[in-house]
Amino acid sequence: SDEANGKGIKAVAAKDGITAIKIKSGRMLLAYGFLRKVFEVFERFKTPIDMITTSEVAVSVTIDDTTYLSEIVDELKYYGAVEVDSDQTIICVVGENLIEQKGIINKILEALKYFKLRMISYGGSRHSISILVSSNDKKDALNSLNGIFSS
Structure with missing residues (x-):
């Protein structure tokens, strides 16, 4: 067919021009309000998210505006290990x-x-x-x- x-x-x-950010946190991810807290970080820095995927232990997002990338990563580290993939x-x-x-x-x-x-x-x-x-x-x-x- x-x-x-x-x-x-x-x-x-x-x-x-996309940057991927993964937050890996076994202890927090399933906790009530975890995703809201992650999204609030991006909201505080007025940085839109293009894509999102989740699993039991991690959430990954993509952004195209990296103006506040270092500040965003610093705040996200509070919630778990953060990996950044540019380009x-x-x-x-x-x-x-x-x-x-x-x-x-x-x-x-x-x-x-x-x-x-x-x-x-x-x-x-x-x-x-x-x-x-x-x-x-x-x-x-x-x-x-x-x-x-x-x-």
Whole structure:
């Protein structure tokens, strides 16, 4: 079907200049109000978040405005170990109702299997999946995703 071979994808876009911040905290993450406290740090420094992923022990966010990065990191250290990855790119794959298309996510991830995927955000929108990669991998990752259209 068109969905299974990638024809459900309408566009692929990339946003450069992204910094990923991971806060790892086994003791705090499941605590009531933890995410609110993390978000308040970004709010205090008027720094919007582009992407977010969570697990049992960590929360990762991306920002494109690093004006207050050192201050943000200093405050986040109170909540856990903080890792910062600069020079990242968000690749966004857009399609009509992607969440309903069987096999489309497998095709996207298969196309990116040789790249280190720093974050994946899926489900916030029915029409897109966002993937964070090193900016060094951006061109090759986009070329690989282009293969979905022609297969």
